Amino acid sequence: MFKPAEGPVRLPSGQRYLGLDLGSKTIGLALSDTGHRIASPYQTLARKKFSADAAELQRIVAKEGVAALVLGLPVNMDGTEGPRCQATRAFARNISQLMPLPIALWDERMSTMAVQRMMTDEADLSRARRAELVDKLAASYILQSYLDWVGGQPT
Template sequence: MSTPHPPPQGLTTEDQQQFRDAAAPAGRLIGIDGGTKTLGLALSDVRRTIASPLETIRRTKFTADATRLFSLVAEHGVTGLVLGLPRNLDGTEGPRAQATRALARNLNKLSPLPVLLWDERLTTAEAERMLIGADQTRKRRAEVIDKLAATIILQSALDRINRPV
């Protein structure tokens, strides 16, 4: 009698080269701005040059959140995840960063997709400034801030990943 094999686990890294090596060479990436109430999502094009807002998942239970995320992964042919790591301005990590690392570990248990942790300092503030500059109402800003922050996270990662070494 054979024992069932656990699903293949993904890799979590902050190293761009290690992420590039682990991710399939072609395919979209999803950027994630992981907040306590929502997961803002952004999607890259297949050439991994442009990030666009995708969706905001209202967080309920991890299983439900992960099910929605991985249905989008399957739908869009995603080959890697870029998860914003909320460090403090001085570079230290607080409770939100630890919660983000826990989220990455939990995603790794469910999927072989590599996860790149990306320094997201000030991305939400940048997204807020962009929305105010675009004269968006407070209500509209609240609706789109998380997926716009995810777009900024993903775009900065794409720009760095695609830079010649």
């Protein structure tokens, strides 16, 4: 049975984390560098059936040397978990049966809002361009906050 990582998932240098921002229609992806300092937007997958999504993720994991997944957990602002958290936990449970990688669930509160604000206020991107970028940028925001946390944890 799937059990999310309790503490920080530490990878040896040379391996990568893949961050996921799971939406109902898309999955935003971000990839860490091999030194675990920088998260970069990778791509946005249009959601299909779980088997097709999982096959594409397996291809990316193999191609990019990914050794751990970081899934954004959409906790409510009051700290409770709703249906979206349940869906994320179910996705993690199902993907763990196909890929024996450590999976960390990371509180993603405010990530999409922060990315939207940055794209509107600072980058002045059009609505169409924001829609195209928001998921992979949110995944990058989630993964970067996780990398910053792991880097600050005692070994």
